[in-house]
Amino acid sequence: MxxxxxxxxxxxxxxxxxxxxxxxxxxxxxxxxxxxxxxxxxxxxxxxxxxxxxxxxxxxxxxxxxxxMLKWTAKGLLEQGPLPGQQVIVWFHDKSIFYAHDCHQKSWFHKDAPARPYHKGEGHSFMVACFFSCDFGWLCASDGWTAEQFMFPGKVKDGYFTNVDIVEQANAAIDLVNELYPEFDHIFINDNTTTHLKCKDTALSAQKMSKGPSSKFYGNIVHLPDGLVSKVKTQMGPATFTDGSHQQLYHPDGVFKGIAAILAEHDIKVPACAECKVFKCVAPMINCCCCCVLYNQPDFGNVESILETTCRERGVLVRFLPNFIRLYHPESSCKDDLKRNAIEFLDTNKFIDAYCKGLNGQQAAWAAHKYKGHCILPDSLMDDLEKANIL
Structure with missing residues (x-):
């Protein structure tokens, strides 16, 4: 030195x-x-x-x-420098619904003014579902290629956003992220809703199982795309033994074995109670009833949803947010921006339609106030302008 x-x-x-x-x-x-x-x-x-x-x-x-010297973060975690492997990009799935009458009932009234009747309801709805991340923003290519889904939800309109639509959108999003960002690993974050968590029709479920043999138990209820219950009988399973071999839940003639026989094949003691009331077992008991014991078995407790299986086969992980966490992840701020932009668009849509019909600023303002409950101006616009001496 x-x-x-x-x-x-x-x-x-x-x-x-x-x-x-x-x-x-x-x-x-x-x-x-x-x-x-x-x-x-x-x-x-x-x-x-x-x-x-x-x-x-x-x-x-x-x-x-x-x-x-070793270094620790503010949370008490050891800093190990750059970790091996590829960088992980987290994509949040956002599904927002906008209504035609959002914030259109804001007004001032005199305290002595009488109440006037008005049309109640939120009006026509419009749904947008897309992916976004904190690193790259909205999932969209430079040429306009995107995985967004648009729908007018309703029973007499476009229907509702089902699990089939969610899986199709996830496949489109995987194609897009693999094309745009192949050098990263990707994780999709979805809301913890029944539409996202739907499992296969043959998925294992310990709820409402009979303790003994039954010829009327055929597993989960199968729903048609329109929401009606299908009459097709679907058997559940098979389950899995500890050695990895399959366990059939039905006899060759189609009769359900019953929970007692299924647990006996696993060499597990069968409780006296078949199922607690509405399957709400008292924690931390895991052997209070037959359904609870079967529910805590690995093959029954680790059932993947259709979305998880589809994305895992294509190399993308799926995670679901816990309940009551909407205010703590980026989706809440994105929803605020989307709602503000949607309201501004709804307010200016009538002006744009008026300008396209050849009206000036004064006429467009009168028409927007006159037809504030309309998305576009009616065909009788010119006659109404002439009657009001504005044309």
Whole structure:
């Protein structure tokens, strides 16, 4: 170290090498000062003493060993530097519904003014479902390719956003993220709703099972796309033993074995009660009834949803948000922006339609106030303008 100080060589951590610079001994005043300092030291000279020449403040050993020390974050987690593997991008699934009469009932009334009847209801609805992330924003390509889904929800309109639509949108989103960002790993975050958590029709479920054999138990109820219950009988299963082999839940003639027989095949003691009231077992009991014991088995407790299975087969993980967490993730702020933009668009849509029909600013303002409950202006607009002496 004393040699480095005298010769003026420099050691850099970035290149891990010694770079030769101009020697400090070329400075005559510094050379004279060093000679006097060495004479004062006498026989006690050392490289460390020469290195400390001119330093008035004490350098702590912890400061010198800082780069060899472990560091922790504010949350108490150990900082390990860059982790191996690819960077993970989290995509949130956002589904927002906008109504035609959003914030259209805001007005001032005199305290003595009588109440006037008006059409109640939120009006026509419009749904938008899309993905966004904190790193790249909304999932959309530069050429307009997107995984957005638009719908006018309602029984007599476009129907409702079902699990089939969610899986189709997830497949489109996977195609898009693999095309735009192939160098990252992706995770889809969805709301914890029954539409997202829907499992296959043959998925295992311990609820409403009979304790003994039954010829009327055919597993889960199958629903048609229009919401009606299908009359097709669907058997559940099969389950899985601890060794990985399949366990059939039905006899060859189609009769359900019953929970007692299923647990006996696993060498599990069968409780006396078949199922607690409305399947609400008292925690932390896990063996209070037959359904609770069967529900806590690995094959019954780890049933994947259709969305999870579809995305996992394509290399994308799916996670569901816990309940009552909407205010703590980015979707809440995005919804506020979307609602504000939608309201502004609804307010300006009538002006744009009026300008397209050849009206000026005064006529467009009158028409927007006159037909404030309409999405577009009616065909009788010109006659109404003429009657109001505005045309």
């Amino acid at each position: 004393g040699h480095l100080f005298i010769t003026g060589s420099c050691y850099t951590e970035s290149c891990q090498s010694i770079q030769r610079l101009e020697s400090y001994l070329a400075n005559e005043s510094l050379c004279l000062e060093l000679n006097l300092y060495l004479q004062e030291l006498g026989k006690n000279i050392s490289a460390n003493a020469l290195m400390l020449h001119g330093i008035t403040r004490k350098i702590n050993v912890w400061t010198a060993q800082r780069k060899y």
